[in-house]
Amino acid sequence: MGTTPAPNDSTSGVPRRGDPGPGGRFEGTGTSAPGGSVQGAGIPAPGSSGHAPEAPAPGFPTSDTTAPGTPVPAIPTPGRPVRGSAGGRPVMAALDLLGRRWTLRVIWELHVDGAPIGFRDLQRRCDDMSSSVLSTRLTELREAGIAASTSTAAQPAWHLTSLGDDLVTAMGPLLDWSRAWAERR
Template sequence: MTQASYGQFCPVAMAAEVLCTRWTMLVVRELVSGSTRFNDLRRGVPRMSRTLLSRRLKELEHAGIVERRPVPGEHGVQEYRLTSAGEDLYPVVEAFGLWGQKWVQSDVSLQKLDPSLLMWDMRRNLDPSPLPSKRLVVQFRYTDLAPANRSWWLVVQPSGDVDLCRTDPGFEIDLYVETDLRTMTAVWMGLATVATARRNMSLDGDPEIVRTMQSWLGLSPFAAQPKLVP
């Protein structure tokens, strides 16, 4: 699908023609974050339709930012990989994120809550190194959500891989986290810490896992950037 042109030779205008269509930068964010399969990309943009995601990936492929590759050992399965041009977008995505963390007001950010995206980001950013080298299960229960979206499980494997489950995986729970979605999102964004959020959070489980939660919890890669607006 051909996008309307700005009609300017400026490199900013030409880059904007490729990258500034709706959802495109969020798809690039997911690719930069390491997602390569279509379904994983969808989990990072849960409100984007499959049809539109497919269209944006084709546009990025046409622009030379993404290429499709067959997955070895999986007949008919393809994954999306960044080209050299796509890899050059790492600092662009980082600059977008840092600007948003610094200059977008906290209340504006916390009006846009999404448990699917929050849990998916927590899964891929979780740091297993402070945790015991065994399978661990953390159950999150968001008290302000409807029953269908209330409970989520992170399963940390001894290898360090982390799985996100929407249904009970059937393992013993090492830590129960009960809170509201806004509180957990604020912690993830670096707007609060586990310690400062404890008045709105119930933690029940292994005391050592509770004690180190701030260090292993998968925070936003921009959480360390201080806000410059309230």
């Protein structure tokens, strides 16, 4: 009774996943990260100042969609390390790119009419998502070869490339599945 229990879920008495366990070790890994933080959690280890920044691994700039200190490539690319695959398997790179917030919606809206669309119109179609997020997603899709822009009189207009059209075609079975799923619910 004289000791203080580890932080836990008040209903089960089990330490929470992100809590440091006894001795400053992170539950599930048994290791502390260099720089005084608990590996993967961004939690200062006991007795440390916790001020040492966690730098991304070499060759891994962080993107805007990841937690601070989580190293992933800015633009997922087959053959380079991506979330879920140190070797950069193409399917994992595609899932990393497509799993970013708003990416699939942007692709869908570029696909719907098949005609190029301006930035502001695309933003409105995407429920007025922030312009910075839309700009980031369009840049990622352009660098991945899925979308491109063409200049019109006043502003660039965005459209899917042939690779982007192939992606939409490949997603057809998922669309069919989702409709069948909706009917069953």
